[in-house]
Amino acid sequence: MTPSRTAFAAILAKDLRSELRTLQSLPAMALFAVTTFVVFRFGLDRTSLSGSLASGVLWATLLFAAVLGINRLFVSEREEGGFDAIRLAPIDRTVLFAAKATALVVYLAALELVTVPIFAIFFLEDAAGLGPLVAVLLLTNVGLAATGTLISSMAVNSRARDLLVPLVLLPLSIPLMIAATGATEPLLSLGGPSYDRFDTWLMVLGLYDLIFGLVGYAVFDFLLED
Amino acid sequence: MYGKGLKPLSIAAVAMLALSLSLVFFYAPLDGDQGFIQKIFYVHVPLAITALIGFVAGGVFAILHLRSNDRKWDAYSYVAIHISVIFGVAVLITGAIWAKASWGHWWVWDEPTLVSFLIVFLLYATYYPFRYAIEDRDRQARYASVFAVTAGAFVPLNFMAVRMAESLVHPRTFATAEGGMPGEMMLTFLCSLVAMGLLWTTLVKFELTAKSASGQVKRLRRALDAPVGGGSSRIAPEVS
Amino acid sequence: MEFLLAAPALPLDEAGKYVAGAYVVFVVLLVVYVAIMAAKLQRIERDLREVAAIAEERKDEKREEVSA
Numbered sequence: 001m002t003p004s005r006t007a008f009a010a011i012l013a014k015d016l017r018s019e020l021r022t023l024q025s026l027p028a029m030a031l032f033a034v035t036t037f038v039v040f041r042f043g044l045d046r047t048s049l050s051g052s053l054a055s056g057v058l059w060a061t062l063l064f065a066a067v068l069g070i071n072r073l074f075v076s077e078r079e080e081g082g083f084d085a086i087r088l089a090p091i092d093r094t095v096l097f098a099a100k101a102t103a104l105v106v107y108l109a110a111l112e113l114v115t116v117p118i119f120a121i122f123f124l125e126d127a128a129g130l131g132p133l134v135a136v137l138l139l140t141n142v143g144l145a146a147t148g149t150l151i152s153s154m155a156v157n158s159r160a161r162d163l164l165v166p167l168v169l170l171p172l173s174i175p176l177m178i179a180a181t182g183a184t185e186p187l188l189s190l191g192g193p194s195y196d197r198f199d200t201w202l203m204v205l206g207l208y209d210l211i212f213g214l215v216g217y218a219v220f221d222f223l224l225e226d
Numbered sequence: 227m228y229g230k231g232l233k234p235l236s237i238a239a240v241a242m243l244a245l246s247l248s249l250v251f252f253y254a255p256l257d258g259d260q261g262f263i264q265k266i267f268y269v270h271v272p273l274a275i276t277a278l279i280g281f282v283a284g285g286v287f288a289i290l291h292l293r294s295n296d297r298k299w300d301a302y303s304y305v306a307i308h309i310s311v312i313f314g315v316a317v318l319i320t321g322a323i324w325a326k327a328s329w330g331h332w333w334v335w336d337e338p339t340l341v342s343f344l345i346v347f348l349l350y351a352t353y354y355p356f357r358y359a360i361e362d363r364d365r366q367a368r369y370a371s372v373f374a375v376t377a378g379a380f381v382p383l384n385f386m387a388v389r390m391a392e393s394l395v396h397p398r399t400f401a402t403a404e405g406g407m408p409g410e411m412m413l414t415f416l417c418s419l420v421a422m423g424l425l426w427t428t429l430v431k432f433e434l435t436a437k438s439a440s441g442q443v444k445r446l447r448r449a450l451d452a453p454v455g456g457g458s459s460r461i462a463p464e465v466s
Numbered sequence: 467m468e469f470l471l472a473a474p475a476l477p478l479d480e481a482g483k484y485v486a487g488a489y490v491v492f493v494v495l496l497v498v499y500v501a502i503m504a505a506k507l508q509r510i511e512r513d514l515r516e517v518a519a520i521a522e523e524r525k526d527e528k529r530e531e532v533s534a
Contacts, residue, residue: 150376154369158359168356168373171349172380175387182391204387215379219372222292262481266488273492316495320488327484429499436506443513452520 011099025072026110033065033115037122049123055184058119059177063144065115066108067166067173070148071155097149097220101213104145112137129187132198136187139205140180146212147172153223179204228465229435232428239428242421246414254414263327268414270320272422273313274343278381280310280426281350285378288371300367301463303374305433307353309426314347342388349377357461367463434465441466 040057041047049057116137120127148169155164183201186194250268257264284306291299321340322332335341356373360366407415441464447454458464 147376150372154356154372155359157362157365157369158356159361160355160359164356164359168349168352171345171352172376174345175380175384178387178391200390204390208383208387211379211383212376215376219292219375222368222372262478262485265485269488269492312495312499316492319491323484323488323491327481425496432503436503436510439510440506440513443510443517446517446521447513450517450520450524452517 007095008099008102011096012102025069026107029065029069029107029111030114032068033061033111034118036061036064037115037119041122047123048125050125050188050190052181052185054123054188055181057123058116058188059181059184061119062108062112062115063170063173063177065111066144066148067169069107069111070104070144070152070169071162071165093221093224094217096224097153097216100153101142101145101149101216104148105141108141108144109138112141124188125190126192129184129189129193132193132195133184133187135202136180136183136205139202139209140176142209143176143205143212144173146209146216150212150216150220153220175208176205179208228431228438232431232435235424235431236428239421239424242417242424246418246421249414249417254411255408257411260328263324266320266324266327268418270317270324271415272419273320274317274339275419276422276426277310277313277317278343278346279423280306280313280430281346281381282378284310284374288374288378291367291371292375297367297463298465300371301434301437301465302430303371304357304461304463305430305437307350307374309429309433311347311350311353313422313426314343314350317343318347336392338389338392339385342385345384345388346377346381349380353377354461366461437462437465440464 037057040061044053044057046053116130116133120130124130148165151169151172152165155161155168158164179201183198183205186196186198246268250265254265254268256262284303287299287303287306291297291303318340321337321343325334325337325340326332353370353373357366357370360369444454444458444464445466446452
């Protein structure tokens with residue numbers, strides 16, 4: 001019985017490697033995000049943002065970019081018959097879940113590494129709030145990754161794959177968005193970052209991550225039975 | 227036998243509904259703040275609570291389905307969610323009517339419970355296209371159960387998050403009524419709640435019985451080697 | 467958007483319409499559901515009729531075979 005950790009590392013490495021090789025979704029996601037910022041600049045008729053507007057624009061954009069990119073996660077897996085290989089391998093199926101979710105966290109982090117500085121350059125007066133924002137980004141990524149992996153691994157076997165993930169994932173992400181924007185809004189306020197209820201929101205994010213991480217862990221086995 | 231007990235159940239539901247309606251209009255006192263409008267709560271809130279419990283029940287049935295692989299639990303889960311979605315429509319419409327009567331707007335974002343319910347409703351509304359998109363029946367049932375479990379876990383978390391987003395200390399009208407709810411109002415409310423619960427259970431049983439009857443007809447057809455008629459739903463699980 | 471701290475108590479005839487509206491919505495949805503189930507029941511009845519006819523045919527065929 002292959003030790004889970006080795007299997008986890010192997011699948012994760014494979015995922016990241018294939019992403020680097022094909023360079024599929026990451027640049028596209030980043031481009032989409034930056035273009036969306038431009039759309040917001042004109043849509044809101046603002047050249048600088050702060051507080052709730054800044055928070056909203058940033059998170060809405062990240063969410064939509066993430067949802068667009070999440071689909072790609074399992075596509076190559078399915079096309080290359082990777083699912084069958086994993087089914088035959090004597091490893092715990094939940095390792096696949098953990099590996100996929102971790103890969104997704106890495107993708108999202110990479111996306112944010114590019115887009116958040118650009119957002120700051122485009123719209124923010126000062127970058128003081130960006131430091132603590134990292135914590136918010138990280139926790140939100142984990143939540144998005146857990147539910148995203150769960151939904152996209154089901155959607156990949158369906159007909160309307162591209163529609164299904166955004167459709168189902170968006171309502172599921174609303175609590176994440178509530179908490180993320182709630183924490184970010186005071187961070188990006190005009191007079192400098194403030195930490196109004198910061199720890200509470202981080203706890204909500206953590207709770208979401210915990211609950212959906214557990215749900216994913218518990219049900220993932222049932223998704224690969226065939 | 228799905229129909230067993232359906233008759234006494236429906237009689238109980240009707241009796242309870244009749245009782246609560248009478249209580250609402252002849253017994254419960256008028257609310258100090260809202261006046262007659264408050265009476266909407268006796269239909270709106272019990273519907274909402276029942277729908278939410280129904281969604282969670284759908285998740286519980288889904289867990290049973292995943293563990294036992296018995297398709298009947300998938301049918302239970304589907305019907306529970308289906309009836310709760312219908313109740314959900316009623317919740318949102320009656321909620322809008324109440325909002326219009328109280329605030330003059332058909333929708334207000336200030337009521338966290340109503341907003342949370344909208345989000346939950348939107349999630350469960352995706353249950354149907356989700357099922358429809360998965361063609362293989364076995365897989366569809368399994369994935370639908372995973373959806374139902376995930377969504378069931380989502381419900382309490384969502385309510386908590388939305389409530390926290392409430393920044394103003396806004397005296398929610400139901401809270402004011404709830405906080406100092408006189409005994410007569412509480413009794414009326416509880417009766418209405420029980421009535422809606424019974425109604426929900428009756429409709430779920432009703433729907434399952436109808437599905438079972440269709441399933442038996444199919445079974446007969448197959449036993450007679452007769453052509454199986456068309457018109458079987460792509461998403462509603464079959465019961466036999 | 468100005469919201470009053472406590473909801474205004476509308477006059478009874480005004481409020482009555484809204485309350486009635488809410489209960490009407492409830493009843494209408496319930497009846498619509500019953501109507502849909504009635505349609506399903508009709509289909510079940512029709513199907514059963516068909517199946518019963520088929521079963522009777524088979525019975526007659528068997529009787530003919532036996533007597534022949």
